[in-house]
Amino acid sequence: MRIIITALAATLAAATSASAQSPGISGDVVKIGVLNDRSSFQSDLAGVGSEVAARIAAAEVGNKVLGKPVEIIAADMQNKPDVATSIARSWFDTDGVDMIADNQLSSAALAVQELAKQRGKITISVSSATTRLNGDSCSPTGFKWSYDTxxxxxxxxxxxxxxxxxxxxxxxxxxxxxxxxxxxxxxxxxxxxxxxxxxxxxxxxxxxxxxxxxxxxxxxxxxxxxxxxxxxxxxxxxxxxxxxxxxxxxxxxxxxxxxxxxxxxxxxxxxxxxxxxxxxxxxRDEKSREFAKKFAAEMGRMPTMVHAGVYSGVRHYLRAVEAAGTDDGPTVAAKMKELPVDDLTIQGARIPQNGRVFHDMxxxxxxxxxxxxxxxxxxxxxxxxxxxxxxxxxxxxxxxx
Amino acid sequence: MLDVLNISMPMLFGQLTLGLINGAFYALLSLGLAVIFGLLNVVNFVHGTQYMLGALFAWMLLHYLGIPYWGALLLAPVGVGLVGAVIEVTLLRRLYSVDHLYGMLLTFGLVLIIEGFFRWLYGASGMPYSNPLPGGTNLGFMFAPNYRLWVVVFSVAVCFGVWYLIERTKLGSYLRAAIERPDLVQAFGINVPRMITLTYAFGAALAGLAGVLAAPIYQVNPLMGSNLIIVVFAVVVIGGMGSIMGAIVTGFGLGIIEGLTKMIYSEASNTIIFVIMAIVLLIKPAGLFGSQK
Incomplete structure (x- = not known):
């Protein structure tokens, strides 16, 4: 009996120390979900292009952070808030998604950001435009790139x-x-x-x-x-x-x-x-053309400001995960607000506490x-x-x- | 009354004229739908998509072959008619013996497939199509774009022509007879299945024609039909399912009512048609011009 208990304790101790030493990447993968309208009338300005933009960002870090793979998945919320929240819920609760990008349609985006807040996950909203995302409904893990109302x-x-x-x-x-x-x-x-x-x-x-x-x-x-x-x-x-x-x-x-x-x-x-x-x-400049070239190679057309925003958001998120040594939502969010945003589309922008990225228009x-x-x-x-x-x-x- | 609503006379005339123009589209679209329903008893959900195809074909003709608007006005409806004929021969024909619901489900499925295909091909923002008759005429109370005046005149001519063809000519009488008693008409040596195919193709071509007319005004876009089809169904229901005159008169009438609503309380402009539909269905379930079967 004593032997068993000792062995158990040893295993437990080993397990604890192992998790403390290795970088804390949940599920051994950094999973990013691109959630937007891929089929109805808003699908050109975001749609599949946002997924491509996220992939371009991931490719810039070799599709790996802290030695773990970066996986990008996408879903069509059909421009409907109820569909968006049910996808987000299953992504967070069963699929191990760490961050949701794009997050289209203001009403849906507010609901998804709130859900992410409860689950300690990150949202990077881009195509949804309401300022409420960073105003009265702001969240410590909610971010907003590109234009807003x-x-x-x-x-x-x-x-x-x-x-x-x-x-x-x-x-x-x-x-x-x-x-x-x-x-x-x-x-x-x-x-x-x-x-x-x-x-x-x-x-x-x-x-x-x-x-x-x-x-x-x-x-x-x-x-x-x-x-x-x-x-x-x-x-x-x-x-x-x-x-x-x-x-x-x-x-x-x-x-x-x-x-x-x-x-x-x-x-x-x-x-x-x-x-x-x-x-x-x-x-606009050499860097923006470089991003556009990568995007056009995949999509056959030029990126919108939403596509650029998704790229920049995902790029910044991955940089913050690397710097924080974990994909734990609140920790990464804090790191995102610490680091300047720097990539092919935005240079040297800062993020205040409400998550609204301060870049030029x-x-x-x-x-x-x-x-x-x-x-x-x-x-x-x-x-x-x-x-x-x-x-x-x-x-x-x-x-x- | 007008003073209370803060509406000037020129404004009122302007809105009435615009309503008439929009009514022309409703009339043309509901006409095709009424022909198909009236003669074939098929609830053609794919009608809006056929309208979209008309606009899209016009764009393709211009973009790939350099054929301008006036050529497209003839060729695009023929193209849509051919697509319609293929749909009728390969799919729809099998469903005449079963419940209406199957035809509706089939055509609804076709909407999803065709729209999805073109959205995948061209995206959802659509394509530009330039106006073949730029400029406008000052009617005194409003600036009327020349192109829209053309649309009204042309639509009225087409609507009247179709009504005359079906209700007043020999061909039309064969057609109506073939629907009532296909066996008997067949016995007289008339090829009834072919006649039905042609009728469906004709109805589809009318939708295609409306699509070409719409291309210079509305965005040519794979989803343009689904925005309109519900309103057009309401027009047909109000006019009386299958009634050709009903579709024409209701189309123009509702265009005008919608135009006035836009001026007085624009938020309700989409709803007003359905409110009218509900009232008509309560009072006269067969529609304004429909007959109880």
Whole structure:
């Protein structure tokens, strides 16, 4: 009997010391889940491209951290919050996923971030845009890369107002995202001395915008702020051109949440002259082109700011795991906030306590067809928007951490 | 009344005109659906996808072969009609003897497969298609894009033509007879199965035609049909399943009602059609122009 107990104790001691010595990688693998819409109308701006971006980041560290493999899995949440949370739950509880990247659709992202917080896991939200992720619903393990509703509002609106576009009308998608965007942008416009003359709130997935454009025109507004997304934005711009609103240069559209894939879909003919803000443009510098080249080799098209954000987020996460010596969520999260973000798309950005990465944004103007050398040569970068102007500071965010 | 709602007369006329334009699309789409349902008793869920195919074929013709809009207006519907014929001959034909539900399930499955395929091929953001009739006409109360005026005129002509073909010509009478008593019509030496194939192909081609008309206005996108098909079904139900005149009149009428809703309370613009549908079904279950069988 005594022999058995001694042996047991020895085994136990050995097991304990072994786990203390080896780097703490749960399940001997660093597992990253890319969760987004891969099938419905938001699938181009994120979708499979985000998974590819995550793989590019993993390949930069040889698909290994602390001697353990990095595994990337992906799932389609079909743009539905209930699907997103049930996938996240099974990833955390049974599949040993350590971090969820991209985390699309604001309503879904908030739920998944909360779940991750309870489980001590990390989320790196990119395509979801609500500032609540780092505001009243912030989490110690929740991070946000790329644009958000505040950057879309503050950066674009202030730039447009400064250029003389003072009278605004909004085409707003009738749900959380659109309302937040309209509200935040209106505030910026009014603060800078502009006026908001009205708004048309349309159901998501409308195909005809003629009526709204007519209302906008009747209001006398000079700037139509597009607080909608995806196909709705594309159709608004396309039809604005058709109704002669933008042809004479009398009225301009301000794209608040637009991606390069949207411009590709609209075509330069209709989109030319639009002002937008973006956290990434592939043709901005040598490094951004290097990332875009790797991405295009896989996808056959250029990355959006979401793809760049997923790449940067995953890259930074892996660096933090390496530095922390573990994949334990809260420990890695603390390390992520300690280290500067440094990769092909973002250089030297810091992350405050609420997890909102402080990187620069860029104000771009869509090129005229004759200025473009071919597909994806769409933007002129006309200004760099410093992070402090683009994003809410930790104090302003309303995050209590 | 108008003053209370803060609406000016030019604004009202503008919205009415726009509603008429949108109604033209509804009419054209529900017309094809009504033809297929009325003559074949098939609930053609794949109709929205056939509309999408029309727009997509127009884009492909331009992009790969350099054939402009006016050529596509003829060729793309023919292409969609051919796809329709293949669907009818290889799949749909086997289901005429069983419950309607099977046809609906089959066509719904086709929607998922075809849309999924093109989404995989081209992505979800869609492709640009430039406007063949840029510019517009000042109607006094509004700036009417030339292209949309063309859409209204052309759709009205097509709708009337189809109604005339089916209700007033000899060919139309054969068709209606073949549906009622296929055995008898066959006995007169008419090839009924071929006639049915052609009818389905024709209905699909109408959807394809609407798709080509839509390409310069709406985004050409693999999912464009699924946004519209539910509304179009509501139009057909309100008009009376299978009633050709019903589909046309309801299509235009609902376009106008929807346009007015957009002006007065835009949040409800999608819902209003279904509210009307519910009311019509309560009062007249067979639809406004439908007859109880």
């Amino acid at each position: 505040h950057s879309a509002a503050a950066a674009t609106a202030s730039a447009v107002v400064k250029q003389g576009g003072k009278d605004w009308f909004f085409l707003t998608s009738d749900y959380t995202f659109g309302h937040t965007l309209e509200e935040q942008t209106s505030k910026v416009v009014v603060d800078l001395g502009g006026r908001v003359l009205g708004a048309a709130r349309h159901p998501m997935g409308s195909s005809d915008f003629g009526s709204y454009l007519l209302t906008a025109q009747a209001s006398g507004a000079k700037i139509i702020g597009l607080a909608n997304g995806g196909t709705d934005t594309i159709n608004s711009v396309k039809q604005g051109r058709e109704f002669g609103l933008t042809a004479g240069g009398d009225v301009s559209f301000a794209g608040l949440a637009m991606f390069i894939t949207d411009i590709h879909g609209i075509g330069l003919e209709a989109a030319q002259g639009m002002l937008l803000s973006t956290s990434f443009y592939w043709d 860029y104000l771009v103007r869509v090129k005229k067809p004759e200025e473009s050398t071919g597909p994806w040569d769409y933007y002129d970068v006309i200004a760099t928007i410093p992070a402090k102007d683009a994003f809410l500071s930790f104090e302003e965010s309303g995050c209590k951490l």
